[in-house]
Amino acid sequence: MSRSNGGGRRTALxxxxxxxxxxxxxxxxxxxxxxxxALVPLSLWFVIGLIKAADGGYTTATQWLARPMSAIMTVxxxxxxxxxxxxxxxxxxxxxxxxxxxxxxxxxxxxLASFLLAAVGIFAVLHLAFVS
Amino acid sequence: xxxxxxxxxxxxxxVQLTSLLSITHRATGIGLAFGAPILTWWLMALATGPGAYxxxxxxxxxWFGIVFLVGWTWALFYHLANGIxxxxxxxxxxxxxxxxxxxxxxxxxxxxxxxxVCWIFVTQGWLS
Numbered sequence: 001m002s003r004s005n006g007g008g009r010r011t012a013l014x015x016x017x018x019x020x021x022x023x024x025x026x027x028x029x030x031x032x033x034x035x036x037x038a039l040v041p042l043s044l045w046f047v048i049g050l051i052k053a054a055d056g057g058y059t060t061a062t063q064w065l066a067r068p069m070s071a072i073m074t075v076x077x078x079x080x081x082x083x084x085x086x087x088x089x090x091x092x093x094x095x096x097x098x099x100x101x102x103x104x105x106x107x108x109x110x111x112l113a114s115f116l117l118a119a120v121g122i123f124a125v126l127h128l129a130f131v132s
Numbered sequence: 133x134x135x136x137x138x139x140x141x142x143x144x145x146x147v148q149l150t151s152l153l154s155i156t157h158r159a160t161g162i163g164l165a166f167g168a169p170i171l172t173w174w175l176m177a178l179a180t181g182p183g184a185y186x187x188x189x190x191x192x193x194x195w196f197g198i199v200f201l202v203g204w205t206w207a208l209f210y211h212l213a214n215g216i217x218x219x220x221x222x223x224x225x226x227x228x229x230x231x232x233x234x235x236x237x238x239x240x241x242x243x244x245x246x247x248x249v250c251w252i253f254v255t256q257g258w259l260s
Contacts, residue, residue: 033222036215043212047205051250052259058182065178074175085165092162117172124175132179 028087035084042077049073062128071129078121086114153236157214160207167204205250210243 019025049070053061064070089110097103140151177188191197217235220226226235253259 033219036219040212040216043208047208047250048259051253054254055257058178058185061185062178065175078171081168081171085168088161089165092158117169121172121175124172124179127179128175 028090032084032087035080035087038076038080039084042073042080045073046077062132065125065128066132068129071125074125075122078118078125082114082118082121086111089114149236150232153214153239157211157218160211160214163204163207164211167207202247202251206243206247209246209250210239213239213242213246 017025049064053064065074090107093103093106093110097106174188177184192201217226217239220235226232
């Protein structure tokens with residue numbers, strides 16, 4: 001076999017699926033694009049909302065976030081934002097950190113921290129929507 | 133391994149608009165990632181109460197905080213605009229050399245215009 005790009009030993013079905021040895025395929029790439037598309041309207045909506053709430057102080061901001069539409073959009077923003085952040089930072093780490101142990105540790109820290117920050121943010125929004 | 137030449141060879145590399153915008157996309161992405169916890173902090177301050185919220189406002193309501201927030205706004209609009217440019221490329225649109233330069237300048241300009249418009253609205257209180 002003269003082919004060198006991984007095609008040689010794989011079955012025809014395996015080549016078509018293109019999932020590679022980790023069985024992950026284009027999942028990372030695809031999710032990064034999906035979250036990016038979601039973030040276009042979500043971040044624009046949020047910035048406009050922030051400008052509206054910027055001058056009014058505490059009550060204006062909490063009343064704005066407690067509205068059902070605002071709460072739903074902000075929770076969606078937090079999910080898409082921290083997922084996108086975590087995927088992006090993972091690529092940066094994989095590009096520049098060449099020590100395997102440190103690379104793995106940093107990716108784990110980034111993923112757990114992103115999850116935690118999203119969870120805390122979602123809790124805060126739900127608290128404003130249902131409790132405050 | 134460490135003796136191998138690196139590409140791009142930074143000492144003799146002539147930076148073009150396209151490569152500068154590419155590394156800026158990554159830099160703004162990292163900057164926005166470090167700014168994202170502030171969004172969580174803002175939401176938690178609001179959920180905690182007026183006292184926690186006024187402490188949050190105190191941190192940012194000074195010249196240093198405003199400079200940071202203006203910079204963060206620009207990073208957001210840059211990453212947003214250039215991200216849309218990337219999505220067009222992903223769909224196979226605008227990959228010719230001349231188009232990449234045109235779209236590059238559109239990204240630079242729109243990020244600055246949007247940041248300026250944003251902060252004019254904030255300072256004038258037009259939407260609030």
